[in-house]
Amino acid sequence: MDLGALDLGTRKFWRAVGRRVDLAGEHAWLRAPMSDGAQVRDGWLEAEAAAYGGVVREGVPGAGLLRSVSELDGPGFNAADLRPEIRDFYEHTTDWRMEVWVAWSPLFWPAGELVSRMFGQRLEQLALPMRPLDVARGMDSRIAVITDADDVQQAAGWLRTIRATGDYAFSGCYSTRRLPGADRAGVHVAFPLESGNVQVFLRPDHGDDGSLWLRSPGERFGGNGAYVIAQDRGRTYASRAPIHETFHVYVDDEGVLRTDHTLRLWSASAVRLHYKLERHR
Template identity: 25%
Template sequence: MSNIYGTWRIGADFLHRHRLQSDSSYQGLTDDMSAFQRNGFQLETVSPLILDFYEHTADYSLTAEIAWRPWFKPLAHIYRLISKMTGQIHLGTKTGRQTMEGEIIGVDSAKDGRKNVRAWVRTNEEGETVFVALYSAHTHNHITYMNIALPLPFSNMTGILKPKAEDGCLILTSSDKRSDRGDEGIFLSTGTGTFKLPLVERFIIKEQGRKRLCAHHRMWLFGIRFLDIQYHIEKKGFCRQ
């Protein structure tokens, strides 16, 4: 788990304020997707454009459509006020497509405690911070997982995602079938310890035409779906004919 905890406010300048940046330069969320290859995840079964996105994330633009499930909407309006103040996981309640600007920043891995850590900082059209996510990876029992920490006030939340391949798509999941379960899950780390949360998330990333990807992100709380995000991802400088 990451050793980096947040303060009352996170925000896009969190790493700079707390001197957590490094001089390392990264183009993507991972340096080489082949690090995740194993039985059940063969690179040749995944669209090359998807692999390129994860290795060269800075070369892509991103828009998102955020949809809270009807039962959760009253809570979403309360949550929006809190997330705006803290400047973290600030999804808002706006409907329709919205542009997200992103920047990849090197993180001091010695202070974080994980290897080759980089942050993906995303802001919305109003300049508000949506995510400050610290990306790394770890390997256990011959499986390499994406290990993504989000600093929260005096804590952090870590999503450990297992990559899988299906019909040319990349699937990242925090919950696998019982017989294949490993380290995946969503965890909260505080000064008193680390606890597994009753949350599940799943990404399905697929190619949607020349130089375009679509990613579906769904989340469940106690087994009940409460959030859907659809990302539209496009290579920068690509002009549709």
């Protein structure tokens, strides 16, 4: 099979179902890193830093996905109400170690396996683990801080690899971003792909127990949720994707930080992941 033709055909599909967008103007809220080649890994970092007029800083002690969780503050959300362990994880992610468990719905497992083999493992991007043993030894993660010209963090690359093999599973760009007309910022995650990306806008809320909820509901275009961006013949197209995610980050009865992650296609649960997070520094 000509896999290059497969990738091109995929972009053509998203062009057909999407709408043309202007990332330098009206739709600047959708501007996010893309990959120059089929294999993603960490090749997009330098270009993203250049877009901010800054640099990529690797190995920064205590680096986090977000400069400060308080950037999410607004009507209905106050970062000070979160458990301190949760804030510490997002602001000092490199100080935490992760273990992962995965459970696929039998209905979606065959499609997930096909996508993993044809895209995820080959591109080294969005390679969701398919079996519990795939991540039995856990995941390693690396934070690359992306700064602007004033050396202020604007985003962070979170590069996660399977500990047993060293293969990339996820290579994402994390930041805070306010959607058009929104009353407060949310968490923005972009996964670069060749001539495009997958983006997720997550709305934060906190529970009475100090836990954090991040949700990407099925809102209209311009609202929270998942988007696929594709470039074709010098034009850029964007489409809503029927992917809805929920993250619940909490501290259990034994004081352990954990995350329950559910990914749904339309209204059906496709895969559930559970993360155990332990501070190692």
